[in-house]
Structures are given as structure tokens and as C-alpha cells.
Amino acid sequence: MAEIRGLKRVPVREQDPKVRAANFEEVCLGYDEDEAVAEAERCLHCKNPKCVAGCPVSIDIPGFIAALKDRKFEEAYNVISRSSSLPAVCGRVCPQETQCEGKCIRGIKGDAVSIGKLERFVADWAKAHDKHMQCYRGRTGHKVAVIGSGPSGLTCAGDLAKQGYDVTIFEALHRAGGVLVYGIPEFRLPKDRVVAREVENVQCLGVKLETNVIIGRSVTIEDLLTKEGFDAVYIGSGAGLPMFMNIPGEQAKGVFSANEFLTRNNLMKAYRDDYDTPIACGKKVVVVGGGNVAMDAARTALRLGAEVHVVYRRSEAELPARKEEVHHAKEEGIQFDLLTNPVEILADENDNVRGIRVIHMKLGEPDASGRRRPVPVEGSEYEIACDTVIMALGTRPNPLISSTTNGLEVNRKACIVADEGGATSLPGVFAGGDAVTGAATVILAMGAGKTAAKSIDAYIRSKYGES
């Protein structure tokens, strides 16, 4: 029994797939105290912990797990807080299987330690017991502007505030959180209970938040640095511009970007009767794409009452989504049409979507990404009847900031050019997250925000001759 317990992770409780397919409540229910302690006991406390190296924000994973083992939950929270401003978020949305857990020695024979679920437990425990993060240094009197309140901006702002900086976050939308509020659905990341709480946590550190300010339009970076007295600016504006396939029929009524579909549902809460924003989700929905956003769109459409197909041009092994999302999607009844690619969207006489014509694909030689390139199988086209098509093909950075900031260098994909520390081509202007890398993950954006906070601290200290 002990041996089995050592190899297998403590299972986490989840809502029944049949029940949750019809609600927006969180799917995963998380560990309770005993379960968390039992799972923590599986950690081997390696001398050279690979898991820490696998974490983009270098959380002292064995450290917090050791505290958990001893039921010192607050101490565990303090250990995590030293490295991460958003543990409740990361515990829920990080691709742990390719990061910390992917490196766990336990995973060689048996299951890796369930690090993500333990992190989530600690963060939720801290919320339930009203514990907050702590500042390290007194006020410096220096001002830093952070553009965007997504994971990258929140992390950078939180770290700078802990260092004593006077930080203001500017958010273009009416609510803080960036992709955590407009992109990731409620059933995966509860908005009030988790995201709003993490934002409040950062505000508790003294960070000011100004919503409804679009940098580049409402005010420029130059104005922030000259007229508004900021010593440095961090651009964490993300990659919010949706991509389409440019195939015939894409302008028909019933074709949406995943960004639109998810923004209506998550940010504007269109799934609730008491909110005014409408959402047009038909009875049969085709989602094009295989990433986390595609899974989120598919599972949202399912909860709105649709039969949902995910159309993806490569095979299951190449699905870029987190394993858990694919697993949950299948459990809930999402159908996967793999090695299939759209060629045309079909519309009726009123220009409403009536179907999608797709073609079978096979995998050829590896492409630049190292994945085998999908090539069409000639003569294999067929139609899938549907009334809604959601394009989840990835996103690009919004050019609003780069086009209104003289001298800010961007690359061919409209991504801001920044060095390893986050410094851009302009002095005092730093950048990170999806705005620099193109669409990636929450935790990588947080890592970039963290690194940039260090660079900004060094930049301001040297500017004012402080050591």
C-alpha cells in the first residue's frame, strides 16, 4: 500500500463531467488539508531539485512542500510568495507537466509530485485565512508605470512594490487581470474568488491600478516618462490581436475569433442572464485550433449548450494544449477531428454559417518548430454541418503601443524587441511576456515580469547613483 501511495499521486477531486458540462463552476475542486499533506509527503527533497530549475519564476518548491508536510501552511505561502505574486493562478493554469512536474524525479517511475495542485492548495488556504504578501523595503520614492494588468504586469508590479517602488498599473479594459479575466474561463480560473483576489493582493502591496487607460491612445509612453514623472515603464501588454485563416466565407455571420467568443463570455459574462452583452453560440460549433484557447472556447460552447467539434490539423500528440485540458474536454464530450484542416466556411442565403468544408491532413517532414508538418491529403475534402465556427489560431501583439512610441524596436511579427533582462531599444522602457514573445503561457509571462522588475530596480538605482 505504501509503495502504491509512493508511485501514485493523491487524486484531486473534480466536478462530475456530466454535471459540469452544464455549468461554469470550477472543474477542479483542489486538495483539502489532509490530501495536500499526504501528497507533500511524496516529495523526495532532492539535493539538486530539478523542479525549481523547471519553474520560470524559480519557486523554492521543495521548501514550500517541506513546510506543507509539517502543516505549516502559512510558512508554505510565504515561501511561494517570495517568488510568485500569483500562486492561485499558477497552481491552476501552468503547464506543470512540461515544467516543474516534468522534471520531478518521482515522475521517472510513477507520478510526479502534484506540485501545481499543492501550490493551488497553499494559495487557496492563504485566501481562506486572509494571509497577504509582505513588503521587504521601505518606500524609495521612485515611480514605475506598468502597462497591462495581466500575469506579466501583475508580477512585475508586485515585485517592484515589494522593493518599495511607487507602482501604477495602467489597464486598457475595465477590469484588471488581462488574459486571466478575458481569456481563461470561469470553470478553469474563477474570476472573483481567484483572479480578483490576486489583483487585490498586489494592490495590498501598494500598487495603484488605473483601468480604462489605453497606452498609445489615452496617454503615450513618452508622456508617462516626461509629464507624469515615471522613472521607468514596463510594457506587459500581451498579445491580444486575433488571427484568422483567410479562407473563403470567414466573414459570414457565426464566425468568431476565440478572443471575441471568450471575451464576451468571460469578461462581459454573456453566459449570465443578468449581464447585457449577448453571445451567439449555435447548436453545433466547430472550433479550429488545438491550443489552450481552443480548449477553452470549445468547453465554453459546450456549457452554452452546443455540440462541439475541435478541428486540428495535426495529430493528438501535437496538441499544444495542457494535457489536463484535453483530458477534461474529452470527458465532457468534446469531439476531436484531428489531422483535419478547414478550407472554406459555407453560408446560407442570409450569410449565416451552415457548415465548414475541411480536408484530411497527414504528417510530413518536421518543420521549423520541430513538429511534423501537416500536408493535405488530396481529394479528401468533406463538409461538417455547423452554425458557428470559432477560430483559435493564436494571437499577435497589438501594435497600438509600438506604433505610438518613437524608437521602440519591434520585429517582423510585431513583437517588441527586448534583451534577456527585458530592456528595450528605449532607455527606461522595459518589456516582457507575450508582447515580446508572442502568445505563450501565463507563467512565462510572469517569469519575464519578474526578470524585468530586477532590471528596472538596477536601472533606477544606477540612474540615481544608489548601490
Add this chain to the structure above:
Amino acid sequence: MYKILKAGNLAGPNYEMLVEAPRVAQRCLPGQFVIVKVGEEGERIPLTITDYDREKGTIELVYQPIGVSTSKLSQLHTGDRITDFVGPLGQPSELTRMSDEELRTHKFVFIGGGVGTAPIYPQAKWLHEHGVQSDVIIGAKTKDLVILEDRMKAVANVFITTDDGSYGRHGMVTKCLEDLIAEGHSYDYCVCIGPMIMMKFTCLTTKKYQIPTIVSMNPIMVDGTGMCGACRLMVDGEVKFACVDGPEFDGHKVDFDLAMKRQTLYRTQEGEAFLAWKEGKTHSGGCGQCGGDK
């Protein structure tokens, strides 16, 4: 929260609102718009700016309530506060990028239809302030629906036309434009803002006279910053986002028929929501079709 300094009915179905929004007022230019959201549950409503005062930090909006959200907006009073007010959004009008010399080389005609007269005003005013007098055609169904007449007259030569002939000239704006040309006016730059169908037909007319024409598109939008793609249009065979590439485009290249179809996407839901808001939950669901009884 953004304070409403003045709010009320302007004429017929048209409402006006003066809002304190210093950041927006500091940087906005003619042709740009804002997004307004009333309450936690409200929609994000895009509205083109009618006027602005940089010193006082105020933005003026003129709009016509058509659904639940705009109706809720119209029920706010002086002294109330708007939850969210963001902008300026979109590209400023092309004419704001022209030098004074370049402006003087053009003969401008503005055509405003109904509530579309309001976003014409800051452009005509801009020209006036840069020493250029323009012609403005204000079109309305009937006399009571003519808006901004006096303010427009202070900055431009104004021609009013009503569909029923109850005020000014008789007929549509396209007839008025053709009459003016026949009377000897000549134009080489037209800006037309109003209902989609009116912009479409005005563009057909100006094409005949080879007058380059700018239109301001107001498709369905969510965020207004380029994130969602709901506002996409076909312009000269290319996909454009009205919120970041526009809202103003070369009217001779816009696919109006497609834009009009796309605008109807939520019509049923909007209609149902409006009835529910106006009449309460009157529908008992007995039809067995709509699910209202579940």
C-alpha cells in the same frame, strides 16, 4: 467613475451627454470614439466623439438609444457617474493629419445623416479653426429630428434637407448633394457619416462625380482595441478592423452589403433583451419553442 456634467434629450430620439474624462479630452481628435459602459452588467458601447474641451477635460457625446444598453445610458442624469469611459479609440480623421496648406487646397463637403450629424461637427469645427470653410449637408427624416444646426452654422455653410420637406430642402442627402453640384458647388473631398444604407448610397453618388469620400463605420464591437475582431470589415478586398484601422475608411472601397449583414448578428437577442427590459418578463414560454418556461 466618470462624472456626467450634463445629460438630456436633444431632439426626438437623440440624446446628449457631457462627461468629465480628462485623459480622453487631452488627447482625442476628430474622428475618434470612446467606449462607455454603464454598471457592472453593462455592455461596452462605442460612441463617436461629438466635441471635446482640453482645458475643462470634458467629452461631449450625442447618441440615439436603440437597445437596452444605450437606453440605460439615456436614463442617466446630470451628476450621475458612468462606470467606465475609455478612449480615445480608433484613428483620427485623415484631415487632422493635413497641413494648413493642404487643407486649403481642398473643397470639403460633409454629409451627416440623422444622429450621424454629431460626429461631423468636430471635423467641420477643426477645419473652421484651421481657416477653412466647408459645406455641411444635414439630413433628417423630419424637422424635429434636425440636430446641432446652430453650432454647425457657426463653423460651416450649412444646408439642411428633410425626407418629408418639413424643413430646409426636400429629399435625401444624395439629392441635396446633386442639387448643390448642379447649382455650381464643386467638391473634391467628402466625409459622410450616418446610417449604413445612407453612406452606401452617398458613396454611389460621389463615385459618379469622382469625389473621394470618407465614411465612418460603426459595426458591432466588444473591446474597441483590436482584440476581438467582431468589427471586421472588407475594405478593398482586405479584412480591416474598424476599431483600430478605422473607424473611417475610403467609402468607395467599403463592402457595405457585407457590413450591413454583419450588423444584424445579434438582432433577435437585442430585440428580446429590449422587450424584457421595457416590459418585464411578460413572455410565459408557452410556445414550447423558446425555452422561456424552463
